Structures are given as structure tokens and as C-alpha cells.
Amino acid sequence: MRRKSKSILGIEGTAWNLSAAIVDQSRVIASAESSYRPMEGGLHPRAAAQHHATHMEQVIHDVLTKGKKNNAKISAVAFSIGPGFGPCLRTVATAARALSLSMNVPLIGVNHCIAHIEIGRWLCNVADPVILYVSGANSQVLSYRDGKYRIFGETLDIGIGNALDKFGRYAGLLHPGGPKIEEIARKAKCYMPLPYVVKGMDFSFSGLTTAAKDALAHAPLGDVCHSFQETAFAMLVEVTERALAHTGKKDILLVGGVGANSRLMEMLNTMCQDRSAKFFAPDKAYMKDNGAMIAYTGLLMLESGAVLSVENSAVRPNYRPDEVEVTWR
Amino acid sequence: MKRVMLTSGAEAKIELCDGIILKSRAPKRYRLKEIDERLRRERTKIEAKLIAEARKSGVPTPIIYDVMNCEIQMEYIDGVQLKHVLDANLSERIGELVGLLHTAGIIHGDLTTSNMILAGERIYLIDFGLAYFDQSIEARGVDVHVLFQTFESTHGGHETLIEAFTRGYRKTFKDADDVLQRVKEIESRGRYRTERL
Structure with a gap:
């Protein structure tokens, strides 16, 4: 045309x-x-x-x-x-x-x-954000400087999506586990302490996954799903916040499949409000x-x-x- | 008494009040109250304990006066950050201090020349916010690696500084060679091969 x-x-x-x-x-x-x-x-x-x-x-x-x-x-x-x-x-x-x-x-x-x-930056029209990239195999906090996307912090073992899937599979949920865990977590009545592992700027999910599996023996599925999400996402948001403070940037961009989780979005949004930063996420399809x-x-x-x-x-x-x-x- | 804000980071704020340092961890609204309170309380307690333990092992650190729920009251160290005055002689003394720290099983977790203060003749280590107990070669290696990165990124003549550090570190820590070997290995690993922030 x-x-x-x-x-x-x-x-x-x-x-x-x-x-x-x-x-x-x-x-x-x-x-x-x-x-x-x-x-x-x-x-x-x-x-x-x-x-x-x-x-x-x-x-x-x-x-x-x-x-x-x-x-x-x-x-x-x-x-x-x-x-x-x-x-x-x-x-x-x-x-x-x-x-x-x-x-x-x-x-x-x-x-x-x-x-x-790049598709996140394009669709959200955001120039130079700190990026939280969360998917099955990958979990990273990145930021652009001098011709490269630098990794600020990342998972020391498995990606967050992988952690959710492993736990979901153990709990008898079909793949992919993430969306089902999010759904079930809404029915939770209480939080149970699970391992929270942030080492420097990096995080780890495999110990959390094992502890959550073990917890199923004595706690309702809803409570464990809720506690798993709250613990894992708090770790991600903590490191993202540190990256924001370290780089002095003012925008956060959430990308990757696990980014579709509305609780994770809500937590990032709250953190951004408290730091006068702006939160961006592309449409779920992207x-x-x-x-x-x-x-x-x-x-x-x-x-x-x-x-x-x-x-x-x-x-x-x-x-x-x-x-x-x-x-x- | 007036509180004067010295620094406010993502995790904690440092205030000066009547010659005393107050370090407090702010609540985070984004995380569940149960998680938030647990983390802030635990981290405050562990940090105070590690500062005191380091001091016992012969590393100058601020004296702890009190630990409240999520606040540490400690001695104010009046001096100059090592990043402004670093030379080979001081680097050797840093090596000695880190050797003592590692002998005591403590990992500082954020060894940078901003977290070291020269006051009179003594070098103080501050900010144990990321510190933990660990006797593994790997943890010690990462600890030293972080410091070497600071030498490289913010100081000229980093090779001389590293050499001087090594001399001091060997003096006070018997497993120094194993750790220094591991530092080389860590540098060659994929995840550190490309530069990080």
C-alpha cells in the first residue's frame, strides 16, 4: 500500500x-x-x-x-x-x-x-527503565549502560517461573503452574513463613520451592500458594528497588511471562509509588x-x-x- | 534531640543524633506485613551481632549501644572514607582486617572503600547490612572479589593495590591462598566474565 x-x-x-x-x-x-x-x-x-x-x-x-x-x-x-x-x-x-x-x-x-x-520499551514507550525480566527459566534485574544491558541481579539457581511450575506440578496442577497458583492463592487465609533468600543483589528460588512442597503436608494449598508468591515476589521487588536506588533511574519495566501475574504487578506498583517512580508493563500477550x-x-x-x-x-x-x-x- | 539524616538508601536510613548513629530499616508497603517485620527485625539483629563479633575478632567497628526493634544505635566514627585516601599501605592493612574477619567466619558482603573509614590511625569497617556468617571458600572468595572490583572501578593502579591487599590478607588468615585462588576462578566464570553494574 x-x-x-x-x-x-x-x-x-x-x-x-x-x-x-x-x-x-x-x-x-x-x-x-x-x-x-x-x-x-x-x-x-x-x-x-x-x-x-x-x-x-x-x-x-x-x-x-x-x-x-x-x-x-x-x-x-x-x-x-x-x-x-x-x-x-x-x-x-x-x-x-x-x-x-x-x-x-x-x-x-x-x-x-x-x-x-525491547518490545516492552516499544509498547510502553519508556526510554531508559530498570527492567525486571521474569519468565520460566530467567529471572533478572537489568539496566542499560554504555552499549549493553547490564545485569544488576539474577537468580542463583532456577527462574521464578520454573520454581512456580515445579511447585505446581508437585501439588498436582497442570503446566504451566503460575496462573493456577495465582488463582488458588486468592483463597488463602494465612501466611506461613518460607525461606527468603536475597544474597547481595541476587536471589534464589530452589530452597523456597522445596520448603513450599514440604509445607503441603501440613497446610492448605491456598495458604502455601499465597505464601510462596508473597515470599518470591518480595525478593524480586526488593532487588528491583535496590537497582532503582543504585542507578537513580525513575522507571520500572516488567517483562517476561511471569509478569502477567497481577500480584507481582501490584507489588511493583506499590514500590514505585513509594519511590515516586513510574511502573510500566506491556499487554499480557507481549x-x-x-x-x-x-x-x-x-x-x-x-x-x-x-x-x-x-x-x-x-x-x-x-x-x-x-x-x-x-x-x- | 535533633536527628540529622546522613544517608537514605533503598534498605535503611542512617541518622546522626547527639553524636550517636541511628540505623533503621524502613517498612516496605509492597510486601506482606509478616514478611516485612520478620526481615527488618532479623536483619537488624544479625547486623548488630556481626558488628560486635567483628570487633571481638580484632576488626575496628562502631561500638553498639543499643538494638531496638528495627533500629541500631551505635558509635559515630569521625574520619574519612578510604575511597578518598587509598594507597598501597592502607590496602595492605585492609587485607589484614579482612583476613581477621574471615578467620572469625564473617563475610562482610559489601566490601567497598566507601564502607571503610580511616579515623586517626585506625581503619574501621562499617555497614554490615549484607554481612553473614559463612566459612566457605566460595563466600570468602566472592567477598574479596567484590573488593577487587571496587579497586578496579574506582582506583588507579589497582594491580598494586591488589598485591598489597594480598600481602596483608596472607598475614592474618591461614587459608588466604585457597581463597585467592578461588577469586581468580570466580573472575573467569561466565556470570562474571561480562561486566556487571
């Missing part, structure tokens, strides 16, 4: 959600996804990768068809290159390379964590893993020239956000 801006196809599939989207400078043009839900237990990397391989064609077909209806012309293909499950990453990377070659457009490898941050965040970050990277050759597009399952040279800020 009249659109001059470049459109990027982004593919995300680091864990359970295979998602693709087409994004340009001003909006998300099209998206399609397929989620892997285990019938029991947790996520198996190989089973998740098989799910992605099975549904890749459909998802890509859907998003390209929707894109075509909106006259989007793809200028580059972006994919999440890591961190994530190796088998899942490789499946997505293979599809992205094939698309890039067949459409004859550049290939862009996007860091999954950075993508969460908190969980999504193709749009990969596409949008790909767009930023394309414009600053950060493209990959196929030979150099090996996946990076342990790719840390503080390794990324931020060329677009």
Missing part, C-alpha cells in the same frame, strides 16, 4: 510457544502461533522441538498469508538464537535460515531476553514469548546493521543478555 517502513518476519520458539509475527516500525501487522502443552509433567525439550517442527509450516503459512493481505513485504527474517532449549532453537533456526535464503533477505539472530525488553518481540528487535538490529550469515547463525542455548552489543541505542 503506502507503507514505506521495512517489515520483518520474526520467529520465536525457545521453549513451549512457537510464534511468528510480522512487524514494521509502527505496528504488529500479523501474527500466528502454536503452543506445546504437555499432557502431564513439565516441558521436555525434545517433545517441544518436535511440536515446533510439526507446526512450523502451518504457523509460517498463516503469518505470511495474513501479512500478504496487509501488503507486507518481508525485508528480513529474525529468529531467537538463544537462550533456550537447544533442540527447540535448532528447529526454529533451520526454518529461519531456509526462509531467509528462499526470500533472499538478510538473517538476524535475536537474543530472546533482549527481545522481551509478556509471554511471542514472535512480535523477535521481529521488532530484528528491525532495530537490521537498521543498525546487525545481520548474520548462514554460516555464523549457530544457536546459542546459553546466550546471556549482557553479551549483546546494543547497536541500536
